[in-house]
Amino acid sequence: MRKEDSRIAELIAETLKAQADEIKEIAVLKKGMTNRSFLFTYHGIQYIMRIPGEGTGQLINRRQEYEVYEAIKGLGIGDDIFYFNYENGYKITEYMQNARTCNPNRAEDVQKCMKCLRRFHETGLEVKHVFDLYKQIEFYEELWKGEPSFYCDYKETKENVYLLKSYIEAQPRNWTLTHIDAVPDNFLFVDRGQEKEEIRLLDWEYAGMQDPHVDIAMFAIYAMYDRKQADDLIDAYFQEGCSCSERRKIYCYIAVCGLLWSNWCEYKRRLGVEFGEYSRRQYEYAKEYYQIMQQEFEKGV
Numbered sequence: 457m458r459k460e461d462s463r464i465a466e467l468i469a470e471t472l473k474a475q476a477d478e479i480k481e482i483a484v485l486k487k488g489m490t491n492r493s494f495l496f497t498y499h500g501i502q503y504i505m506r507i508p509g510e511g512t513g514q515l516i517n518r519r520q521e522y523e524v525y526e527a528i529k530g531l532g533i534g535d536d537i538f539y540f541n542y543e544n545g546y547k548i549t550e551y552m553q554n555a556r557t558c559n560p561n562r563a564e565d566v567q568k569c570m571k572c573l574r575r576f577h578e579t580g581l582e583v584k585h586v587f588d589l590y591k592q593i594e595f596y597e598e599l600w601k602g603e604p605s606f607y608c609d610y611k612e613t614k615e616n617v618y619l620l621k622s623y624i625e626a627q628p629r630n631w632t633l634t635h636i637d638a639v640p641d642n643f644l645f646v647d648r649g650q651e652k653e654e655i656r657l658l659d660w661e662y663a664g665m666q667d668p669h670v671d672i673a674m675f676a677i678y679a680m681y682d683r684k685q686a687d688d689l690i691d692a693y694f695q696e697g698c699s700c701s702e703r704r705k706i707y708c709y710i711a712v713c714g715l716l717w718s719n720w721c722e723y724k725r726r727l728g729v730e731f732g733e734y735s736r737r738q739y740e741y742a743k744e745y746y747q748i749m750q751q752e753f754e755k756g757v
Contacts, residue, residue, distance in 0.1 A: 464494055468505055471539065471546055472498065495551060502551035503538055509729070514599055515720070516661045518542040520585045524663045527581050527633060535644075535658050552656065554647035560640040560679035563688075569643045569675070570692040572655040573635075577668035581633035587664035589712050590621060596719035599726075606722060607739055616746040617715045620708040623749070627705045629667040636662035638671035639678035669702065673709035677717065677741050680734070683748070686710065704752050707745050714741025 465479040472479075478498060485493040485504055492507045508516070522542040528534050539548035558565045593614075597605075607613065635642075637659055644656045672693050676686040690698050690706055714737075721735035 464505075465496075467507070468494070468496055468498075468548075471505070471541070471548070474498065491545075502553075504549050504551050506545070506547040506549075508545040513545070515596075515723075516545065517585070518545045520583070520664065521545075521661050523583050523585070524633070524660045527583050528660070531579070532654070533576055533657055534660055535656060552644060552646050554649075555644050555656075558640040558643035558645065560675075560681070563692075565640075565643075565645070566689060567692050568645075568655060569640070570672075570689065571695075572643070572657065573638055573668075573671055573675075574693055576657065577630075577632055577634070577671070579632075583633055583663075583665060585664045587634065587636050587662060587666045587670075589666075589670070589709075589716060590618070593617075593712070593716050593719055596716065596723050599723040603726070606725070607718075613739070613742050613746075614715065617711050617742050620711055620746065620749060624667075624705060624708050624712070627701055629669075631665055632668055633663060634666035634668045635660065635671050636664065636666065636674060638674050640675065641678070667705075667709075669706050670709050670713065673706055673713045677710055677714055677738060678734075680737050704749065707749055707752070711742050711745035711749065714738045714745065718742060 462476070464482055465476045468474075468479045468482075469476040479496050481495070481497040481502075483495045485495045491509050494505045494507070496503055496505065519542045522540055525534065525537055525540060529537075535549040535552075537547065537549055539546070541547070558569050560566060604610070635657060638657065642658045644658055646654050646656060648654060672690060676689050679685070681689060686706075687703070690703055694702070718735065718739040721731050721738060724731065725735070
């Protein structure tokens with residue numbers, strides 16, 4: 457066993473109060489933007505262990521995440537929890553065989569994901585905490601410890617994004633548990649055999665009470681959609697048709713969420729973690745969709 461595998465085996469064994477030699481077939485599953493995940497076998501069953509990444513303790517409230525998992529327990533919506541420690545963020549889930557993530561460039565996948573997402577939103581689940589978009593923008597900026605943004609026009613961009621707040625707050629919003637990180641990588645298509653397929657929504661770290669239409673914006677900006685693709689996504693969610701005001705509200709969310717994740721990326725960059733094109737594109741969404749909203753306002757319709 458490699459030294460790294462041995463270290464991870466010892467960590468998993470300590471977490472499960474097992475012997476290190478009971479932890480077998482360790483493999484790096486993914487190095488995500490927030491966490492590292494390891495696949496392993498324990499007593500003949502495959503599991504995934506999540507280990508929080510650099511600076512994650514500043515970004516995630518694990519007690520709130522635990523509360524979310526308690527709210528969705530037994531509904532077949534998320535991942536199947538085997539172990540969860542809200543003190544250190546370690547989480548172990550059963551590995552789902554014959555599964556794949558959503559392909560955001562495949563229309564059939566996107567249609568199914570939006571149907572799944574809307575079904576979840578309509579359950580009307582509640583938790584005690586809120587994910588406040590504008591407060592999170594400020595929070596991530598505070599983590600820079602007074603250092604300026606990497607973007608020379610950040611101040612202007614932020615002021616413009618804040619101008620959208622009054623429009624958002626004037627729109628009807630159905631407050632409910634919202635995933636917040638409902639991105640293509642977090643939709644898992646699981647083949648259950650006999651042509652049966654189910655979709656699970658993973659990684660509920662950021663989930664909280666919010667307007668569920670925020671999840672549509674989050675999907676779009678993570679997939680790095682252009683405006684036509686974003687409109688197609690909105691139409692996939694609103695099979696009955698989306699009103700002009702609702703579409704504009706989602707445009708606003710794209711701008712706000714773009715700035716939010718741009719600030720998040722700037723914090724991670726200060727820790728030595730780079731996200732390249734993704735980081736730059738999030739900042740561009742903040743600017744682009746503010747301008748789109750300005751054009752929409754000029755129409756006056």
